[in-house]
Amino acid sequence: MKVDKAIKATFNTNLIILNGFLVALLVGTILLMLPVSSASGNGTDFITALFTATTSLCVTGLVVVPTYAYWSIFGKVIILILIQLGGLGIISFTIGFLIIIGKKISLKERKMIQESYNLDSAQGVLKILRKIFGITLKIEGIGAILYSIQFIPEYGIVKGICYSVFHSVSAFCNAGIDIIGNDSLVKYHGNVLVNFTTVMLIICGGIGFIVWLDIGGIISEIRNKKLSPNKFIERMKLHTKLVLITTAILVGGGFLFILLFEYNNPDTLGNMTFGNKCLAALFEAVTLRTAGFITVPQAGFRDGTFMIMCGLMIVGGSPFGTAGGIKTTTLALIFLLTWSTIKGKEDIEVCRRRINKQNVRSAVAIGTIVLSILAVAIMALSFTEDAPLKVITFEAVSALGTVGLSMDFTASLTAIGKLIIIVLMFFGRVGPITIAMAMAGRARKDRKITNYPEKRVMIG
Secondary structure, rough: OOOHHHHHHHHHHHHHHHHHHHHHHEEEHHHHHOOHHHHOOOOOOOHHHHHHHHHHHOEEEEEOOOOHHEHHHHHHHHHHHHHHHHHHHHHHHHHHHHHOOOOOOHHHHHHHHHHHOOOOOOHHHHHHHHHHHHHHHHHHHHHHHHHHHHHHHHHHHHHHHHHHHHHHHHHHHOOOOOOOOOOOOOOHHHHHHHHHHHHHHHHHHHOOOHHHOOOOOOHHHHHHHOOHHHHHHHHHOHHHHHHHHHHHHHHHHHHHHHHHHHHOOOOOOOOOOHHHHHHHHHHHHHOOOOOOOOOOOHOOOOOOHHHHHHHHHHOOOOOOOOOOOOOHHHHHHEEEEEEEEHOOOOOOEEOOOOOHHHHHHHHHHHHHHHHHHHHHHHHHHHHOOOOOOHHHHHHHHHHHOOOOOOOOOOOHHHHHHHHHHHHHHHHHHHHHHHHHHHHHHOOOOOOOOOOOOOOOOOOO
């Protein structure tokens, strides 16, 4: 009976997340349709408003109209709120607001937080939520201060502060929406401060709040002399280790491949100094992890780099963070499953731990579902859009991974194409979360085991 209640609670949380996103999306769309939201003072059509609200709430970054020029200050504030809401999550944001206004949080609401962050119990969830909000505000605050060093002298105090806050929130939430100009951060491709700040914010948001809580807890134990600094790595949870290792491999590998493949390409890195090439290659490797800012135009990348870019976009960031994609841990578990199969091992082991088999099956299922949806979307877009398959594929992968990068194609989408991209962005942000939670809920259920005869199927 308790198990059935736990499963029911999981599915209730899934519905709340889904409905919460839909309600926020509808409200955001209506607000952006108002004349006050556009710089011209005219109302915005439904598709453009819906697309902008979706790309903001799903922290993607694809835009059909230039954000810096089309939207008024009011419209940009709505976009910023949607970005922050989408980055933190509907449940966290809503309950955080209830805490601020002093409302007592019920046991049911605590259980929702537990389910949405996949915590072991509901005990202390409000404390954890406060820490998440605190981490977010601190990191975004530091990012805004660093940006202001560049933006205030360049744009003035008021505009410089607004630009700093907007881009700090957008980078930490992995949204990739900017209000500087048509070329995003291209003019800052050699600016170490802007590049470093953006990369730092993207990675911090992308590795996930659970990792930050784990690392923060270990640091607290060391400060209180309850743990030796030498035990720092050993004390980390397996989830944290997998996230950090996989992130380092993807960013490091992406950097090297992009630098190698694009070193002499005049359309991307070819005309830069060696230092700027390294900086731009690193930025590209990081922004592909669902961030969406650019310092190099995307249309000029070679086909080999294009393959690397699509792979990084599909993987995205890490669970319970601000990034999208199938997530680093999903990739890690699929790789470990493959390696164990090659080695002929029954169990999947890493860091002296054995991975739960249901966990691995869930990872394979998520990867398969996401890739299947991507394939269907690319086929649909190939019928509705008049563009090369490479450009269409890049757009679809970017939308599903909630990345926001484009080969200058988004504004040219047909009405049907825009709707397809909207669905991809929405699923890319909400889908993997709800799928993972639903499968985790099912895994708790005590099922009657049926011992059917075992058979082998020929493969290969």
